[in-house]
Amino acid sequence: MPIELTVNGRAVTLDIDATTPLLDILRNHLDLKGSRYGCGLEQCGTCMVLIDGEPEYACTREIGSVAGRSVITIEGLGTPERLHPIQQAFLQEQAGQCGYCLSGIIISAKALLDRNPHPSRSDIVAALDKHLCRCGTHTRIVAAVQSAARMGAPA
Amino acid sequence: MSETLPLSIVNNRRLERWLRFQPDRTVKLAVGKVEIGQGVLIALSQIAAEELDVALDRIDILSGDTDDAPDEGSTSSSQSIEVSGRSVRLISAELRTRVLGRLAQRLNCAVEDLSVEDGVFLQEGNPTGYDYWSFAGPEDFATDIAGTAEPKPPSTYRVVGQPIPRRDLIAKVTGAAFIEDIVRPDMLHARILRQPSRGARLTSLDEAAVRKAGGGPIRIVRVGDFVALVGEDETVVQRAGVAAPAHAVWTGVRMLSPNQQEAMWFRDQPSDDRHFGDPGPPATGVVVSETYSRPFVAHAALAPSCALAEYCGGHLSVWSHTQGVYPLRNSLADILRLRRDQVTVRHAHGAGCYGHNGADDAALDAAIIALQIPDHCIRVQWRREEEFGFEPVSTAHMTRIQAVLDEAGRPVDWTAEVWAGSHVQRPVFGGTMLAHEALPDPPPPAKANDPPEANGGGGTRNGFPLYDVGAKRVIHHLALATPVRTSSLRGLGALPNVFALECFMDELAERAATDPVVYRLSLLSDLRARHLIENVAARCGWASRGPAGTGQGLGLAWSRYKNKAGYACVAVELEVDLDITLRRVWCAANAGLVINPDGARNQLEGGIVHAASMTLKEQVTLEGDGITSLDWDRYPIMTFSEVPEIDVEIVHNPDLPTLGMGECTFGPTAAAIGNAVAHALGIRIRDMPLTRERIAAALVR
Numbered sequence: 032m033p034i035e036l037t038v039n040g041r042a043v044t045l046d047i048d049a050t051t052p053l054l055d056i057l058r059n060h061l062d063l064k065g066s067r068y069g070c071g072l073e074q075c076g077t078c079m080v081l082i083d084g085e086p087e088y089a090c091t092r093e094i095g096s097v098a099g100r101s102v103i104t105i106e107g108l109g110t111p112e113r114l115h116p117i118q119q120a121f122l123q124e125q126a127g128q129c130g131y132c133l134s135g136i137i138i139s140a141k142a143l144l145d146r147n148p149h150p151s152r153s154d155i156v157a158a159l160d161k162h163l164c165r166c167g168t169h170t171r172i173v174a175a176v177q178s179a180a181r182m183g184a185p186a
Numbered sequence: 187m188s189e190t191l192p193l194s195i196v197n198n199r200r201l202e203r204w205l206r207f208q209p210d211r212t213v214k215l216a217v218g219k220v221e222i223g224q225g226v227l228i229a230l231s232q233i234a235a236e237e238l239d240v241a242l243d244r245i246d247i248l249s250g251d252t253d254d255a256p257d258e259g260s261t262s263s264s265q266s267i268e269v270s271g272r273s274v275r276l277i278s279a280e281l282r283t284r285v286l287g288r289l290a291q292r293l294n295c296a297v298e299d300l301s302v303e304d305g306v307f308l309q310e311g312n313p314t315g316y317d318y319w320s321f322a323g324p325e326d327f328a329t330d331i332a333g334t335a336e337p338k339p340p341s342t343y344r345v346v347g348q349p350i351p352r353r354d355l356i357a358k359v360t361g362a363a364f365i366e367d368i369v370r371p372d373m374l375h376a377r378i379l380r381q382p383s384r385g386a387r388l389t390s391l392d393e394a395a396v397r398k399a400g401g402g403p404i405r406i407v408r409v410g411d412f413v414a415l416v417g418e419d420e421t422v423v424q425r426a427g428v429a430a431p432a433h434a435v436w437t438g439v440r441m442l443s444p445n446q447q448e449a450m451w452f453r454d455q456p457s458d459d460r461h462f463g464d465p466g467p468p469a470t471g472v473v474v475s476e477t478y479s480r481p482f483v484a485h486a487a488l489a490p491s492c493a494l495a496e497y498c499g500g501h502l503s504v505w506s507h508t509q510g511v512y513p514l515r516n517s518l519a520d521i522l523r524l525r526r527d528q529v530t531v532r533h534a535h536g537a538g539c540y541g542h543n544g545a546d547d548a549a550l551d552a553a554i555i556a557l558q559i560p561d562h563c564i565r566v567q568w569r570r571e572e573e574f575g576f577e578p579v580s581t582a583h584m585t586r587i588q589a590v591l592d593e594a595g596r597p598v599d600w601t602a603e604v605w606a607g608s609h610v611q612r613p614v615f616g617g618t619m620l621a622h623e624a625l626p627d628p629p630p631p632a633k634a635n636d637p638p639e640a641n642g643g644g645g646t647r648n649g650f651p652l653y654d655v656g657a658k659r660v661i662h663h664l665a666l667a668t669p670v671r672t673s674s675l676r677g678l679g680a681l682p683n684v685f686a687l688e689c690f691m692d693e694l695a696e697r698a699a700t701d702p703v704v705y706r707l708s709l710l711s712d713l714r715a716r717h718l719i720e721n722v723a724a725r726c727g728w729a730s731r732g733p734a735g736t737g738q739g740l741g742l743a744w745s746r747y748k749n750k751a752g753y754a755c756v757a758v759e760l761e762v763d764l765d766i767t768l769r770r771v772w773c774a775a776n777a778g779l780v781i782n783p784d785g786a787r788n789q790l791e792g793g794i795v796h797a798a799s800m801t802l803k804e805q806v807t808l809e810g811d812g813i814t815s816l817d818w819d820r821y822p823i824m825t826f827s828e829v830p831e832i833d834v835e836i837v838h839n840p841d842l843p844t845l846g847m848g849e850c851t852f853g854p855t856a857a858a859i860g861n862a863v864a865h866a867l868g869i870r871i872r873d874m875p876l877t878r879e880r881i882a883a884a885l886v887r
Contacts, residue, residue, distance in 0.1 A: 048401070048421075055421045062369070064362035069488050069537075070570040071424075074818040077488060106361045118359045125351055125784055128792055129223030129538035130358030131488045137359060159826045163818060165488045166223050166538045167795025168788065169829040 218258025264846025684853025
């Protein structure tokens with residue numbers, strides 16, 4: 032039974048085992064490498080994607096449960112040539128060291144700003160608290176989200 | 187001259203190994219140091235652009251490639267800008283000098299009349315019709331690098347010293363950017379069934395059960411006690427990999443007990459004992475002694491290790507997020523009995539490593555499989571619990587400091603005594619590679635090892651105080667064996683030793699009934715250090731610091747990394763209730779000429795957060811057949827809601843040589859937290875991590 036869903040605005044039909052993790056589908060079947068494997072345990076946030084606008088872990092999420100829904104990955108926000116304002120804000124603040132955590136964090140920031148365009152610092156911290164950053168870039172990342180909010184990041 | 191040349195040049199004397207002018211009017215800069223999130227590539231590009239006088243965006247940098255880039259060993263120990271940066275500066279200056287010298291002959295003018303503007307040559311400001319791309323030729327590259335050309339004076343810098351954004355971050359915020367994302371033709375995914383410990387033998391493996399768990403076709407590759415599960419579908423291979431340990435029976439597994447996870451365990455272990463500094467016996471007077479410790483800690487990279495390897499036509503190509511492509515190539519060739527010219531290792535970006543983690547081991551895994559399955563690209567992805575369970579960890583480390591005090595309570599004799607395992611066991615330094623131990627012909631056990639004192643030492647790193655305290659000595663008990671593999675992690679022994687030294691200074695100040703900052707300054711003649719302490723003390727409001735024991739703490743500490751690299755002073759304000767809440771951190775650092783101040787600031791901040799996480803939260807736990815802190819719940823690190831406000835100031839000193847600064851905030855942050863907690867509680871906790879349990883125990887004591 033094929034599974035139909037929308038990924039970054041594009042209709043996708045998959046003839047695949049419904050228990051396959053969404054992360055594997057994105058990375059290996061749709062060649063969307065921006066959602067990253069970090070733990071497979073919903074503990075680090077590197078695989079975060081939007082499902083119907085809500086930030087969700089892709090590592091444990093079975094593809095069958097995403098049927099009929101809309102998934103947005105980091106590639107759905109912007110490209111190197113046409114950056115989304117949140118991506119732009121992260122580059123402007125140079126809010127990254129190794130950068131492995133960033134795509135998941137930007138996804139959570141997008142969900143936050145969509146629902147709350149003028150978040151306080153503690154709103155931002157609360158929205159990002161499920162994400163780990165091992166390089167210690169936290170203060171810059173928070174500043175980048177604040178800067179994106181000031182730029183009026185569009186939904 | 188050659189004895190003063192940086193090692194990078196001594197080992198790579200051919201100019202064309204480093205620089206080439208390319209037909210598209212770019213400049214290829216090839217370097218051996220690699221990007222590990224520290225921003226080294228933009229900084230090295232800035233140096234080359236500056237000395238060659240070409241626009242920065244013309245620099246096309248290639249890093250970490252055993253075919254096409256120079257051998258600069260490992261990217262470690264805050265050496266990249268000090269050594270590689272100095273090399274790139276000398277080499278670029280030399281190339282420019284050679285080319286302009288020839289041009290002056292051609293034009294029959296003085297070299298001083300010539301200038302370079304974005305690679306185009308001008309004579310007294312007028313076009314000459316020549317530029318690097320049309321004029322530079324094989325003769326400019328023909329002789330070895332002499333290193334004698336005079337680089338530009340820093341006062342004329344236009345590119346160096348600017349906060350120029352990194353180029354690699356664009357990919358990292360938009361999509362594919364890392365080794366994990368590389369797709370090659372005929373790629374097969376692999377997971378490893380790990381040998382639980384050195385010497386363990388696989389007595390049975392229920393292959394049918396593993397295949398069933400995978401739910402699709404897999405090939406099981408077995409070489410000695412090395413077992414890999416390989417297939418086209420990563421989901422299948424991952425499921426088989428997760429299931430496999432439960433279907434394997436091993437004998438000869440070494441068992442661990444929790445007492446081995448504490449630094450105290452090293453007190454009773456056989457060791458190589460070394461004595462540095464002034465001979466004893468110490469002077470007579472009041473003797474004061476305290477002991478401090480840090481447990482085993484993990485690199486805990488955000489991504490488990492990954493590697494790709496292809497064996498085609500007798501040549502092995504490997505992609506790795508290793509810190510050193512040449513050392514890895516040499517190890518792979520030796521272990522797999524290939525000639526070095528049969529192996530190419532290329533660096534690909536990975537998650538931050540902070541030292542020697544599983545990267546190199548994953549590369550050997552992939553290479554072993556590639557030799558068994560030629561003409562395919564083998565992609566090995568470690569699982570999360572595999573990275574936590576099998577990466578080399580940083581050794582537990584205990585430091586006892588003993589001081590002899592004069593009547594005024596000032597030290598006149600100082601002994602630091604260190605008990606620890608090896609702080610560096612890279613394969614080139616006596617260590618072993620993980621899968622090698624499972625092969626039919628395993629290597630001898632790893633030899634206890636530490637870097638030489640000239641390189642800053644390992645267990646002894648920052649063991650000597652830079653205070654004026656009379657006689658100083660360090661006694662190092664390097665344990666001959668460790669319960670689990672240990673190797674380098676950011677700063678090596680600097681964090682535990684600076685924690686001990688700077689906490690002890692506060693304790694001595696308290697004994698002498700003197701303010702800790704005043705006490706430090708009274709024993710310190712290094713002007714750069716004094717200036718940083720005064721800077722931070724002023725910014726953090728030290729003068730109005732409250733009394734001890736109120737639950738509010740302010741602590742300060744400083745060090746000069748390796749006693750010869752960058753200086754940093756850190757103050758921490760925190761609250762202690764049941765837990766410790768960091769409020770604010772102030773830092774001042776001095777590292778001479780700073781190539782990219784924004785990158786430097788990022789490194790200083792990152793070091794503060796990393797060190798705070800280690801000081802407050804981190805400990806690798808051991809029990810049964812190995813490490814038990816196998817996920818982020820059992821190895822928690824600092825989160826967004828726990829990170830304090832951080833205020834970093836870089837003291838600019840452009841006329842002094844650049845000093846490595848990636849690790850300089852590490853020790854001072856740990857010690858400043860230790861001192862702030864003691865100030866808040868009125869009680870000293872000397873063993874890291876400073877957890878809720880330790881605070882409760884200290885309050886009861």
